[in-house]
Amino acid sequence: MNVPAQPCVATIGFFDGVHRGHRFLIDHVRAEAGRAGMASMVITFDEHPRRVLQSDFQPDLLCTPESKQALLLETGIDRLEVLHFDKEMSQLTAREFMKQILRDRLHVRKLVIGYDNRFGHNRSEGFDDYVRYGQELGIDVIHNEAFTIDGEQVSSSAIRRMISRGDIEKGNRFLGYPYTLTGKVVGGHREGRKLGFPTANLSLTNHTLLVPAPGVYAVRARLNESPAWHRGMTNIGTRPTFGGTETTLETHIFDFGEDIYGQILQISFVQRIREEQKFDTPNALKAQLEHDKQQIEQRFEKLSDNE
Incomplete structure (x- = not known):
């Protein structure tokens, strides 16, 4: 310059x-x-x-x-x-x-x-x-x-504290825009696919970015900076139902069936729905995921009504 x-x-x-x-x-x-x-x-x-x-x-x-x-x-x-x-x-x-x-x-x-x-x-x-x-x-x-x-x-440190504890809505209000993570879609464990909820697993391209608190979130997602944003839900956590130990970020994009491995995905966080939980059986997890999706779709419909 x-x-x-x-x-x-x-x-x-x-x-x-x-x-x-x-x-x-x-x-x-x-x-x-x-x-x-x-x-x-x-x-x-x-x-x-x-x-x-x-x-x-x-x-x-x-x-x-x-x-x-x-x-x-x-x-x-x-x-x-x-x-x-x-x-x-x-x-x-x-x-x-x-x-x-x-x-x-x-x-x-x-x-x-x-x-x-x-x-x-x-x-x-x-x-x-x-x-x-x-x-x-x-x-x-x-x-x-x-x-x-x-x-x-309003300060960066205050916003970091909000996002770290999962208070995405307040963090977004202080930011003035939705908190967003970007990364490459990588292969995962495919447990979600077996449950009818295939997920895109995000590898963060910049590991210095803050990852929100573990839990399930209502999100919007888009590929390769496309103008089209899709509704979805993201789970951040260790997959305790399947005995996982490492933190993963997995996003199920609603009404979407494309193979997007290797592509760049942006995840824009809207609201935290619940904490991460361990379920006794995969079927119990599937029932909860169906409830989560319904709750998130209702949330997005309310947002659309207010826009």
Whole structure:
């Protein structure tokens, strides 16, 4: 990406998930840029900073780098700058970062700071320090209020907690869109096929993405980024009825009979229906799956009525 020569209004952060709080912040940046007659810019990183600082850290992210960039560009900002975060950058103090990166390289003249954002070596400085450095460097530092829903601050960590406990509906409300996983369809144990519920078994292409809590979910699924979304249900768990031990993600797509092994499947989560259970017999599991499907179809019909 070519570095802009003109002065700009910017914000900076990792922006995992590009949730409603992030978009509230970016709207502030765009409004400030409009008033100042400058370009608007979002600055983010190609790596989670903690992965660089702690080699054994494996983040459970809400989106891939590619989907994050696409979501950020959809906000209507003029420019997106993705910085390569490495050990050298991690050693910069906040003032050095503001001078060398923000002012000298990216020509930032106004910096809108998220309510909980910190940057610089060890993240040891805070908003008052940024304001003071900005006054010395010619950068106007502006504070952005937290975005809340029902009195709760919207943040990536809060959304991760919701999805980790299976509260997909609340997580989606905070994200502003349905939480989605993408992966390649791989061979499975074919137990579902024997029960009349053939499943597509997903191998996640990016293992740093957060997998929701075990259980059965109402989902929408699509192949190879096709415009057509299909209704379905996904089970996340260890298949305890069949003595499984490894976590799998299996999706039964309603009214669908194609062979899709090896294809890329997107799973968009709508609602958690129940926890994973162990059944005494395969027939008992089949009866439950039939009940799950009926419940999920009713759920989708209600959604259609409200659209």
